[in-house]
Amino acid sequence: MMKQLIAVVKHGLGLHRPGRNLVILPDDVFLVSYPKSGNTWIRFLLANLIFPEQPATFANIHRLIPDPTDSAKRDFDRLPRPRIIKSHDCYDPRYPRVIYVVRDPRDVVLSQYHYHRKLRKLEDDSPLEKFVTRFLAGETCPHGSWGQNIGTWLYTSEGNPRFLLLRYEDLVADTPRELAKIVAFLNLSASQQQIAQAVERSSADQMRKLEKTQTDKSGLTKGSRKDLSFVRSAGSGGWRSELPAPMAARIEAAWGPLMRHLGYEVNSQSEAARSQVPGVRFQEKLAVEFSRDLTPKT
Amino acid sequence: MLGQLKYAVKYVLGLDQAGKHYAVFPDDTFLVSYPKSGNTWVRFLLANLIYPNETVGFANINRLLPAPGVLSKRFLRKLPRPRILKSHETFDVRFRKVIYLVRDPRDVAVSEYHFDLKKHYIEPDVSLEQFVKRFIAGETSSYGSWWEHAASWIAARHGNPNFLLVRYEDLLADAVGETGKIAEFLGIKADRERLQAAVERSSADRMRKLEKQQADQWTGTKNTRKEIPFVRAAKSGGWKETLPRQSADEIEAAWAPLLNCLGYELQSPQLDSTAMPAWVKAGQPL
Secondary structure (H helix, E strand, C coil): CHHHHHHHHHHHHCCCCCHHHCCCCCCCEEEEECCCCCHHHHHHHHHHHHCCCCCCCCCCHHHHCCCCCCCCHHHHHHCCCCCEEEECCCCCCCCCEEEEEECCHHHHHHHHHHHHHHCCCCCCCCCHHHHHHHHHCCCCCCCCCHHHHHHHHHHHHCCCCCEEEEEHHHHHHCHHHHHHHHHHHCCCCCCHHHHHHHHHHCCHHHHHHHHHHHHHHCCCCCCCCCCCCCCCCCCCCCHHHHCCHHHHHHHHHHHHHHHHHCCCCCCHHHHHHHHHCCCHHHHHHHHHHHHHHHCCCC | CHHHHHHHHHHHHCCCECCCCCCCCCCCEEEEECCCCCHHHHHHHHHHHHCCCCCCCCCCHHHHCCCHHHCEHHHHHHCCCCCEEEECCCCCCCCCEEEEEECCHHHHHHHHHHHHHHCCCCCCCCCHHHHHHHHHCCCCCCCCCHHHHHHHHHHHHCCCCCEEEEEHHHHHHCHHHHHHHHHHHHCCCCCHHHHHHHHHHCCHHHHHHHHHHHHHHCCCCCCCCCCCCCCCCCCCCCHHHHCCHHHHHHHHHHHHHHHHHCCCCCCCCCCCHHHCCHHHHCCCCC
């Protein structure tokens, strides 16, 4: 009862986190990604571009590019429009415009593994192998599996002009070019100089510096292990040296066609192993059922 | 201010409407569909199957097979578990076990048009042709377009043993057999007799009679135009007579791949499934 009364008071002051009850405005833009796919970096990039008078930090990012589960309702109400809102959700029909950032799942799994160690959700000696199994089943975060998250967005929204798909790898390779795509998508005007400044202010080095001094001011890192950093390698393709081949093969076996569709190189042998993935046989049986219905009725 | 105060009191007592913000339990089962796809009929079928001693009607369906959106959080919390809940949501990762009911969108469009007229959601002078254009764009519903709805669930769960895909058309053609499949999925042991009884008690005729008596006791029909019934044709393929050719063509052109995948025959057969992305055709659970 007391807890609920406190909640009511917080509600009155707009201090509660709106979560799923966030009132979405027709010009809102959602920055969506699966966790550990560069979302925080792009939040910094966009915040630094849109609010140049106020360099983004770990202490203010939840006010500049808010997150419904982590920012107060008041933060949302104070933002100039159009608001840019961070999300890790699977497809949601209420989101009017979406920038989806996808990252190679073989890198995502490593990044998530390190992050969970930092958050003390995993022991140091916890086997990566076991984590990969849970990652494939979508059990390492509350946002579905990597495949479900991107799959629900792609299948529903690919080709829709209100949906912009970006790859983390492309952002790493040529940040100004990809940021310019976002600028065009948002109908903003930004000079090359402004873009360069945003990139500079959001560099991995700069973010590492900020992390060191602000680690307890951000919901992302508060109370986590200080010996492991939130901003890690900030690169792509780390899995080639860090992820043991059999584990990479399991990820490729699970999501090969989808990864290929996104332009990620997939070892064909792994894909051939698909039939051994649990559930695939069942799936193929269903596909046969449908194809029966597909044959022209005479 | 008074409104907010009223809400605050309701909130503290747990009497506020759950909306999208309610606790989902891992042992919940959800009956999910796009609106106007036979969801209410299946709710009746399941309620009659599970509670053979109750007289299932519109007056008590929200209690027997609850729709969380219009119920209070306290009511939902107090339901015996495992719960079976109705939903029109697009893919929600928290829904572990799902019966997904899908219906030919050409029939859905016609049904939604009549329902929206009944509910005063659209002006009486909106034509079916105009409505279909907005239907395709996903503007007639807060749950996205038919395509986005079905695609979000199928992309995420197709092939998962905890996902049962049921076509409304199959249910119409063999209600007893399909209800049997659903019963099995729910772990309900039901012989043919019990299945048949549930089907008979949920027949369109019986539901029409119940609607006449109880229309004002159910959120779905309260304060709506009485001359337009909620239980309408209760059949499949009605679009062939009522939907203008042009509108049917527009739906097919927009959604051919998924129509094909679900076995809904196109009147423009040149729209085949070649537009289906390779990773979907590979047909693999994500």
